Every structure is written in C-alpha cells, then in structure tokens.
Amino acid sequence: MEILKNAERMLKKYALCDDCLGRQFALLGYGMENKTRGYSIKLVLAMQAHEKALNGNKRAISLLKKLVLNGNFQTAKVLLEKLDVKPDGEKPFKCYLCENKFEEIENLAKKAVEKMKGWEYETFLVGITLPKEIMEREDEFKSEFEVTYGESLKNHFSREIGKKIAKLTGKEADLKNPHIVVLVNPFTERVKVQVNPLFISGRYRKLVRNIPQSKWICTKCQGKGCERCNWTGKMYPESVAEIISTPVLEMTEGKTTAFHAAGREDVDARMLGLGRPFVIEVKKPKKRFIDLKELESRINDFGSGKVEVLNLNFALREDVERIKKGEGTQKVYRVLVELENEVSDGELEKLERILTGCKISQQTPIRVLHRRADLTREKYIYETKVKKLTPKIIEMQIRCQGGLYIKELITGDMGRTKPNVSELLKTRATPISLDVLDVVM
Ligand SMILES: [Zn+2]
Ligand SMILES: [Zn+2]
Numbered sequence: 001m002e003i004l005k006n007a008e009r010m011l012k013k014y015a016l017c018d019d020c021l022g023r024q025f026a027l028l029g030y031g032m033e034n035k036t037r038g039y040s041i042k043l044v045l046a047m048q049a050h051e052k053a054l055n056g057n058k059r060a061i062s063l064l065k066k067l068v069l070n071g072n073f074q075t076a077k078v079l080l081e082k083l084d085v086k087p088d089g090e091k092p093f094k095c096y097l098c099e100n101k102f103e104e105i106e107n108l109a110k111k112a113v114e115k116m117k118g119w120e121y122e123t124f125l126v127g128i129t130l131p132k133e134i135m136e137r138e139d140e141f142k143s144e145f146e147v148t149y150g151e152s153l154k155n156h157f158s159r160e161i162g163k164k165i166a167k168l169t170g171k172e173a174d175l176k177n178p179h180i181v182v183l184v185n186p187f188t189e190r191v192k193v194q195v196n197p198l199f200i201s202g203r204y205r206k207l208v209r210n211i212p213q214s215k216w217i218c219t220k221c222q223g224k225g226c227e228r229c230n231w232t233g234k235m236y237p238e239s240v241a242e243i244i245s246t247p248v249l250e251m252t253e254g255k256t257t258a259f260h261a262a263g264r265e266d267v268d269a270r271m272l273g274l275g276r277p278f279v280i281e282v283k284k285p286k287k288r289f290i291d292l293k294e295l296e297s298r299i300n301d302f303g304s305g306k307v308e309v310l311n312l313n314f315a316l317r318e319d320v321e322r323i324k325k326g327e328g329t330q331k332v333y334r335v336l337v338e339l340e341n342e343v344s345d346g347e348l349e350k351l352e353r354i355l356t357g358c359k360i361s362q363q364t365p366i367r368v369l370h371r372r373a374d375l376t377r378e379k380y381i382y383e384t385k386v387k388k389l390t391p392k393i394i395e396m397q398i399r400c401q402g403g404l405y406i407k408e409l410i411t412g413d414m415g416r417t418k419p420n421v422s423e424l425l426k427t428r429a430t431p432i433s434l435d436v437l438d439v440v441m
Contacts, residue, residue, distance in 0.1 A: 003028070004048070007041045008063065010145055015070040017095040018042065019102040019156065024142075026151035034156060035102075042073045050079050061085055097138055097153065101186040102160065108189065109164030112182045115193045116169075120288045123174035126162045127183040128154045134187060157186055177316060179288060198252060198282040200292070201315035201323075203275030205308045206240055206265065209433070213264040214241040236267070243307040244280060247298040253286035260320045262329060263402055265436045273332065273437035275310055279320050323441075329402045330382065332438040334395065337410055337421065340428040342391045351424050355384035355398070363416035365408045379404035396421075397437070407431045 003025055010016060010024065022038030029037060046067055052060035065088050067076035072093040080087055094100060116124065130153065138153050161184055162173040181194040206213075216236055218229035225231040241259035248257055261278040265271050282288075292312040299309045363376045381404070385397040398406065405417070410431045412420035421429040 003041065004045060006145055008045060011042075011045070011070045012063075012066055013070075014096040014141070015072070015094060017072065017093075017098060017100065017102060019160075020095050020097040020153075021071075023153070023156050024145070024147045024150040026156070027149040034151070042067060042071050043075065046073060046076045046079060049076075053079075053083055097134075097141060099134075099187070101157075104186060104189070105157075105160050105164055108184055108186055108191070109161050109168060111189070111191045112161065112165055112184060112193075113168050115191050116180055116182060119180055119193070119195055119286060121171060121179035121195075122289075123172050123178045123180075124162075124165065125173060125175060125178035125181045126158045126165065127181055128157045128161075129183060129185045130154060130157075131185075131187050157184070161186075195284045197317075198254070198285040198288045199279055199315040199317060199319060200248065200282070200295075200312055201277065201279045201319055202296075202309045202312040203277050203439075204240055204244065204261075204271065205273075205275045205310070206271040206306070207308065208306050209268045209270055210236065211243075211306060212236050212239045212267045213261060214259055215239050216267075238306075240307050241280075243303045244278075244299055244309060247295060247302050248280055248282060251290045251295055251298065252282045252288065254282035255284040257282050260323055262323045262439055262441065263331070266407070266434060269434040269436060271436045272334075274439075275308075276436065276439045277323055277441055279315050279323050281320065330399060330438075330440040331402050331404075331436060332397065332399045332440075333406050334397050334435045334437050335406055335410065336389070336432040336434075337394050337396060338430045338432050339392045339394065339425065340430075343425050343427060345388070347425060348386045348388060348394065351421065352384055352386045354419065354424060355381050355421075357382065358384075358419070360400075360404060360409060361418050362405060362408065363413075365405050365413050365416065368405075377403065393432070402439070406434055 007021060007024075010021065016038070018035045018038030020038065021041060022034035022036065025037055025041070026034055046064065049060040049063045049067070053064065061080075061083070064076045064080050064085075067073040068080065068087050069091070077087060112126070134153070141147070142150060165171070165182070166173055177196075179196055181196065183192040183194065184190075212235070215234060216239065217223040218226065218233050218235055220226050220228045221233060223233035225233045229235065241257075245257040245259065248254070258281040259278060260281065261276055263276070265276070292314070296309055296312050299307075303309075358381045360379050360381060361376060362379060364372050364374050379401045381398060381400040383399045387395045389395055398409075408417040408420070410421045410429050412418075412422045
C-alpha cells in the first residue's frame with residue numbers, strides 16, 4: 001500500500017502525467033512501461049476512491065477531483081459525473097516534471113532520424129540533455145517524496161526515444177560502441193548528431209627507404225612552406241600514414257584520419273616480412289560498411305610498390321590503446337653491417353653466441369636526445385644470427401624486445417650502448433641498411 005499512499009501524496013500536490021508518475025516506481029515490476037505503471041496506479045486510486053465515495057466518504061470525492069485535475073485521468077471524470085459531482089473547474093494539464101514532453105516522443109524521434117540521414121550506421125545511442133531547472137526540479141521532487149525505486153527523467157527519455165528510433169529505422173540501440181550518438185533536448189527540441197570514428201586495423205609493409213611513417217613537418221618553416229621543403233611544409237613528400245589514408249578517406253568519405261602504429265621504424269629502414277600492426281581511425285565517416293578487400297587493393301595500387309597493407313579488419317577504440325602499448329612486443333630486424341677490418345669466422349660465431357639471450361644496456365642515443373629524455377634502458381635480445389656476405393660486410397638478423405635501437409647496437413654510440421658489435425669485434429662497425437622483418441604483438 002506504500003506505493004498507493006505515496007502516489008496519492010504526489011498527485012495531491014503536483015500535476016503528473018502517467019509516464020512521470022510511473023517513473024517514480026520504475027524499479028518495481030518488470031517488462032512494462034512507466035506509462036502503464038502510472039496509469040495502473042491512478043486507476044486503483046480511482047477505484048478505491050469510488051468505493052469510499054459510494055459509502056458517503058467526502059475525502060474520497062476530493063481525491064477523485066485531484067485525479068482529474070492533477071492526474072489528467074479521464075476515468076475519474078466519468079466517476080464524478082456518475083456520482084453527480086461537478087469537478088473543480090478545468091485548466092489545461094501540464095505535467096510538473098516533464099511539461100508534457102512525453103507526448104512529443106514520436107516527433108523527437110522523427111527529427112533525430114532525419115538528422116542521422118546521410119550517415120551510415122547500424123547502431124545508435126540517444127543522449128539526453130535537459131535544462132538545469134528541470135533537473136533541479138526532479139531532484140527536489142525525489143527527495144520530497146523519498147523516491148527510492150525511481151528512474152531518472154534522462155534515462156526514461158533516452159529509452160523511449162531510442163525505442164521509437166529503432167522502430168522507425170530498424171537499427172539497434174547500443175550503449176557501448178554505437179556508430180552514431182544523437183543528442184536530444186526534449187525541452188528545446190534541439191537535436192544534434194555525433195558520428196563516432198571508424199577504426200580499421202591491419203599491418204603495413206614499407207618496401208622502400210626514405211619514407212617516414214607519418215607526416216613529418218618541415219623543421220625549418222614549421223609547416224608554413226619554405227625553399228628547403230619546396231613549399232610543401234613537409235620534410236618528405238609522402239608518408240606511410242598519408243599513403244594509407246588517401247584511399248581510406250575516398251572510400252569512407254570521412255573528414256580526417258589518425259594513424260596509430262605499434263612503434264615505428266627509422267625513415268631509412270624498410271618494414272618487411274609480416275608488416276607492422278596499425279590502426280587507422282577515420283573521423284566522421286559517411287560510409288562505414290566498406291569492402292575491406294577492395295580497400296586493401298586500392299591502398300596497394302595507390303602505394304605502388306612503396307607501401308602495402310595486409311590483414312585489414314574492422315576494429316574498436318580499445319585496439320588503439322592495445323597497439324600503442326606495443327612497446328612490449330618483439331621485433332625482428334635485418335641489418336647489413338660494414339666492418340673496418342676483416343674478422344675471423346670464429347669471432348663472428350662468438351658474436352652470435354654473446355648476442356643471443358643477452359641483456360643490452362642502452363642510454364638514449366645521441367641522435368634522438370633532442371626529443372627524448374636521457375635515460376638508460378635494458379632491452380633483451382632473444383636471438384641473433386650472423387652471416388658473412390663479403391670479407392668486410394656481414395648480415396645480422398636480430399630478434400629482440402621492442403624499443404632497442406639497432407643502429408646504436410652496431411656502432412656502440414660512443415659507449416652509450418653496451419655491449420655493442422664494434423666493441424665485441426674490436427673493429428669499427430657501421431650499419432649500412434636496416435629492415436624490420438616482423439613485429440610480433
Ligand atoms: Zn510527465
Ligand atoms: Zn619548409
């Protein structure tokens with residue numbers, strides 16, 4: 001009976017529509033709408049009052065009058081007529097909490113659907129913004145009547161509008177990873193659309209040297225354009241990210257992209273083998289259900305022997321984090337090394353042995369000191385294979401922890417990397433070319 005008593009107190013004081021009355025008891029009962037809850041409560045209150053009124057109870061009459069005035073409840077009106085009682089005048093009904101905005105749900109949903117046209121989506125989420133005074137009014141109401149099983153007005157609106165949109169479009173509401181978020185203010189009737197980015201993961205191969213992974217702003221002009229950069233604002237005319245991004249933007253009709261990769265190779269190193277994992281994030285894509293096989297071949301055409309992609313898949317935002325934490329991964333490098341003096345096969349075998357299952361202590365290389373903190377890190381080499389190509393040129397294949405600087409492992413970087421190849425072979429060793437063969441996540 002607590003429900004009825006409390007509902008009666010509410011209705012005696014405030015005008016409440018079926019939705020808003022029912023919402024105060026939303027957590028009681030299951031599988032019905034708040035509107036049904038509210039209507040049912042009003043109905044039972046009216047029936048009880050009818051019984052009492054038939055037995056001559058005057059207070060019951062006044063409750064019936066309240067149900068007409070504050071509850072907009074037509075049954076109570078009919079009962080009063082049958083009891084030959086005149087209602088207390090008439091005034092237009094306006095719900096204290098929602099100001100009758102639940103009657104606008106259908107219109108709001110139609111407006112939202114209209115705004116979402118032009119974007120491809122399968123899943124959506126309805127966000128609700130409410131005027132401050134409406135939220136404050138609801139809070140005060142809840143504490144006045146000690147509402148403990150209620151639902152918020154925001155949730156209620158969001159669900160009801162969501163149901164209508166789903167019905168109108170056949171799309172699904174998704175709280176976690178919606179393609180599109182539609183923000184509705186039921187009071188101002190303003191509707192705004194936020195399109196979530198599209199994520200595509202894959203691996204890239206960089207088949208030639210001297211292409212940076214991402215756009216490298218000209219250091220002389222900071223991107224404004226100068227003679228040095230041939231008025232492009234860039235240090236290099238193209239990058240892996242730009243080459244991949246162009247066909248992606250063409251097919252998705254997105255606005256911009258952000259390129260996230262598991263580490264990066266030096267500009268003059270190739271990325272071969274199975275490629276390096278990346279995720280490309282497309283902002284505001286008009287199309288998101290694209291054929292990834294076609295995208296792959298378009299990128300590979302566009303990259304024309306310089307950049308290739310493979311293993312394209314649709315991904316999630318979480319995958320970006322996962323890929324950025326790729327420092328813990330293993331890398332396989334192939335490096336050609338020139339030696340100042342010839343060394344014996346025995347010494348090369350010894351080099352292979354020492355640099356297998358070995359910890360390298362590496363102080364930040366001099367060449368990157370201007371942009372990285374000066375720290376000493378320990379990185380592990382799992383395996384090294386050494387092959388003599390000519391008397392003074394050897395090929396090394398190194399499988400190591402991500403983050404080890406290979407060029408410095410060869411030269412020693414003035415003693416900042418220890419042990420190193422120069423020191424172990426007791427002759428100056430210089431890297432001629434570097435390729436990344438694999439990045440193992
Ligand atoms: Zn209401
Ligand atoms: Zn420049």
